Amino acid sequence: MTTFLGMPATAPRGVGHLRGDQPFPRAAHDALDNSQLRRNLRHATTTIRGKSGRVIAELPDWQRLRDAGSAIKADVMSRLPSLLVELESRVIEAGGVVHWAADANEANEIVTGLVRRTGSERVIKVKSMATQEIGLNEALEDAGITPVETDLAELIVQLGDDKPSHILVPAIHRNRSEIREIFLRAMPGVDPALTDDPPVLAAAARRYLRETFLSTSVAVSGANFAIAETGTLGVVESEGNGRMCLTLPDTLITVMGIEKVLPTWRDLEVFLQLLPRASTGERMNPYTTMWTGVTPGDGPQNFHLVLLDNGRSAVLADTVGRQALHCIRCSACLNVCPVYERTGGHAYGSVYPGPIGAVLSPQLTGIEDNASLPYASSLCGACFDACPVKIDIPSMLVHLRNKAPHSPAERAAMAAAAYTMSRPRLYASAQRAAKMARIVGRRGRGLPPPLSGWTAGRDLPEFPEQTFRDWWARR
Amino acid sequence: MRIAFFATCLADTLFPEAAKATVRLLERLGHEVVFPFEQTCCGQMHINTGYQKEALPLVKRYAQTFDPYEVIVVPSGSCAGSIRHQHAMVASSYGDAGLAARSASVAARTYELSELLIDVLKVEDVGAYYPHRVTYHPTCHSLRMIRVGDKPLRLLRQVRGLDLVELPAAEQCCGFGGTFALKNAETSTAMLADKMTNIVSTGADVCTAGDTSCLMHIGGGLSRLRTGVRTVHLAEILASTESS
Ligand code: SF4
Numbered sequence: 001m002t003t004f005l006g007m008p009a010t011a012p013r014g015v016g017h018l019r020g021d022q023p024f025p026r027a028a029h030d031a032l033d034n035s036q037l038r039r040n041l042r043h044a045t046t047t048i049r050g051k052s053g054r055v056i057a058e059l060p061d062w063q064r065l066r067d068a069g070s071a072i073k074a075d076v077m078s079r080l081p082s083l084l085v086e087l088e089s090r091v092i093e094a095g096g097v098v099h100w101a102a103d104a105n106e107a108n109e110i111v112t113g114l115v116r117r118t119g120s121e122r123v124i125k126v127k128s129m130a131t132q133e134i135g136l137n138e139a140l141e142d143a144g145i146t147p148v149e150t151d152l153a154e155l156i157v158q159l160g161d162d163k164p165s166h167i168l169v170p171a172i173h174r175n176r177s178e179i180r181e182i183f184l185r186a187m188p189g190v191d192p193a194l195t196d197d198p199p200v201l202a203a204a205a206r207r208y209l210r211e212t213f214l215s216t217s218v219a220v221s222g223a224n225f226a227i228a229e230t231g232t233l234g235v236v237e238s239e240g241n242g243r244m245c246l247t248l249p250d251t252l253i254t255v256m257g258i259e260k261v262l263p264t265w266r267d268l269e270v271f272l273q274l275l276p277r278a279s280t281g282e283r284m285n286p287y288t289t290m291w292t293g294v295t296p297g298d299g300p301q302n303f304h305l306v307l308l309d310n311g312r313s314a315v316l317a318d319t320v321g322r323q324a325l326h327c328i329r330c331s332a333c334l335n336v337c338p339v340y341e342r343t344g345g346h347a348y349g350s351v352y353p354g355p356i357g358a359v360l361s362p363q364l365t366g367i368e369d370n371a372s373l374p375y376a377s378s379l380c381g382a383c384f385d386a387c388p389v390k391i392d393i394p395s396m397l398v399h400l401r402n403k404a405p406h407s408p409a410e411r412a413a414m415a416a417a418a419y420t421m422s423r424p425r426l427y428a429s430a431q432r433a434a435k436m437a438r439i440v441g442r443r444g445r446g447l448p449p450p451l452s453g454w455t456a457g458r459d460l461p462e463f464p465e466q467t468f469r470d471w472w473a474r475r
Numbered sequence: 476m477r478i479a480f481f482a483t484c485l486a487d488t489l490f491p492e493a494a495k496a497t498v499r500l501l502e503r504l505g506h507e508v509v510f511p512f513e514q515t516c517c518g519q520m521h522i523n524t525g526y527q528k529e530a531l532p533l534v535k536r537y538a539q540t541f542d543p544y545e546v547i548v549v550p551s552g553s554c555a556g557s558i559r560h561q562h563a564m565v566a567s568s569y570g571d572a573g574l575a576a577r578s579a580s581v582a583a584r585t586y587e588l589s590e591l592l593i594d595v596l597k598v599e600d601v602g603a604y605y606p607h608r609v610t611y612h613p614t615c616h617s618l619r620m621i622r623v624g625d626k627p628l629r630l631l632r633q634v635r636g637l638d639l640v641e642l643p644a645a646e647q648c649c650g651f652g653g654t655f656a657l658k659n660a661e662t663s664t665a666m667l668a669d670k671m672t673n674i675v676s677t678g679a680d681v682c683t684a685g686d687t688s689c690l691m692h693i694g695g696g697l698s699r700l701r702t703g704v705r706t707v708h709l710a711e712i713l714a715s716t717e718s719s
Contacts, residue, residue, distance in 0.1 A: 032661050036554050338648045342665045371652035376659060378652025378666070379523060398561070399655035401525030414526045421484065421516040457664040458695030461489050468482050468491035472510050474638050
């Protein structure tokens with residue numbers, strides 16, 4: 001008998017939200033046309049950037065914390081299987097049930113089955129990227145179960161029948177008057193005299209959510225961290241709605257990407273400093289909820305942990321690409337990315353937008369399905385500098401571009417250019433030929449595609465009379 | 476000092492003035508400049524577009540051409556970045572350990588212009604004269620890949636007659652990114668638009684940088700909009716004197 005199970009599988013098609021309908025440049029086109037969206041985004045990212053920068057500056061050991069975070073994550077990846085087995089046994093010892101899900105379909109089936117067995121027709125949800133990744137809400141709805149998002153921004157997205165566009169602030173693309181309209185249209189029992197004053201909007205959501213919290217017996221969450229040595233799961237958040245879900249219901253089901261495990265309780269010290277400062281610009285997030293299995297008479301009495309692969313083993317198998325699994329979903333890279341700032345999250349087609357999305361999504365799905373994403377970056381490097389766990393996103397983008405399928409025309413052009421440029425004489429004569437042929441025409445207008453994209457907004461320089469090489473030869 | 480000059484394909488072909496200025500400047504400071512003719516291109520465009528295999532001969536050519544020299548200068552932050560951070564990586568990912576070692580060694584002797592002047596030649600005042608209002612765009616690769624820091628600004632502050640004005644949101648990318656400007660032309664244009672607004676807001680008549688590629692991009696946009704602001708490579712400013 002063999003234990004070789006084949007190459008690690010990527011996330012399956014037809015389920016979940018890792019793939020867009022169109023390539024990035026096409027999807028970005030619409031966002032770039034929407035000036036309201038661009039204003040909303042610019043305002044929000046600039047505000048978060050400023051706040052985060054100020055609180056990070058307060059920590060004299062920030063760079064060493066980043067190093068520590070990076071080192072812990074590298075260690076986790078180097079022994080992920082054994083840490084997961086350790087986590088599994090600790091969770092079981094503490095009274096939890098552990099399920100392993102190879103992909104989105106399996107995870108959805110597991111969770112749907114668990115909810116069905118409770119008899120509940122509704123679940124309350126803690127904001128979670130993993131459940132969005134696998135399309136759990138849709139799967140639950142198909143099974144006749146109503147998922148209610150309880151994170152305010154996530155609720156706005158859900159009620160608006162919209163898609164999240166930011167990891168941390170899913171409704172970042174909405175302003176308050178749009179939110180008022182969504183609430184008036186879709187929130188059960190909302191006061192028709194609702195204004196767009198933020199406290200008023202928050203109060204309306206609170207009223208609706210309180211009722212839902214108290215009348216729902218099943219919650220679904222993700223996890224920011226899982227501690228292998230104790231079997232403890234943790235969620236950090238700002239609103240307290242997550243804590244309601246994690247403590248009030250009778251049954252708690254947590255869906256967690258397998259990369260979220262940390263070896264020891266002490267490792268948390270590093271991440272609880274890195275995450276809030278990098279993500280929301282807070283010194284400490286207001287709510288950190290941790291739970292270990294079940295405690296009789298206190299909190300949920302049934303706890304299920306679903307360990308989700310969905311392409312992560314395939315990512316782990318790539319020694320360069322696996323750094324993407326270090327991500328703690330703080331969204332700092334989104335907030336500093338000039339491309340994200342102008343196109344918004346929807347252009348990326350996946351629930352993981354921005355720089356981390358550009359390297360994570362194509363790896364989870366297989367690069368063929370998200371081939372335009374590694375190119376959705378100017379390689380400016382701002383994401384690398386901002387990342388609290390020092391993920392070298394620019395190098396990973398370059399690595400993935402090297403694996404991406406190329407069009408035959410581009411491949412031919414690049415091969416020809418490389419052939420010419422690696423032969424100095426040929427190169428020098430090509431320089432002269434280019435000048436003679438005046439391929440750039442008058443001020444470079446009217447070039448054929450893909451060069452026409454460039455000249456749509458810029459003038460190309462005139463070819464000089466003499467190349468440097470010729471000048472040097474004659475002087 | 477004997478300094479080998481890597482002109483870069485872009486400066487050699489399209490912006491010879493930036494390359495000539497580099498030579499004039501270094502010679503004026505009393506150094507011998509050598510231009511090895513076998514040089515072509517660092518391969519950055521190929522590497523960053525996903526053609527590492529095609530870039531391999533260019534990586535090899537760079538290492539071969541410049542290995543004999545103690546000090547190599549390149550008037551481009553992004554080419555210096557590619558040489559320093561990508562050449563050995565490309566060589567080793569295609570199984571050429573010998574080339575990887577050689578590339579790493581040559582890369583360690585390759586300096587961007589402001590690094591060469593300040594770190595190696597230990598000069599901040601190069602004796603330049605340039606009577607213009609100038610703003611400086613740091614360029615992403617100079618700033619974050621090779622981390623030249625404030626070296627270009629220190630050099631500019633010593634230039635006589637020069638009125639240096641700060642560029643708002645200077646550290647934001649101009650949107651060039653090599654083939655990014657082709658593959659995502661509209662996003663690139665949106666980024667460029669903001670960069671131009673910031674440049675124009677300074678009231679400068681010249682925008683300078685240490686990279687001809689970003690300057691080509693910004694200059695192309697400024698020219699299309701007829702802003703009247705010119706783009707000039709840092710080397711050209713540093714090479715200017717009262718008599719030129
Ligand atoms: S890649 Fe880094 S900066 Fe981006 S979300 Fe993940 S941890 Fe945060």
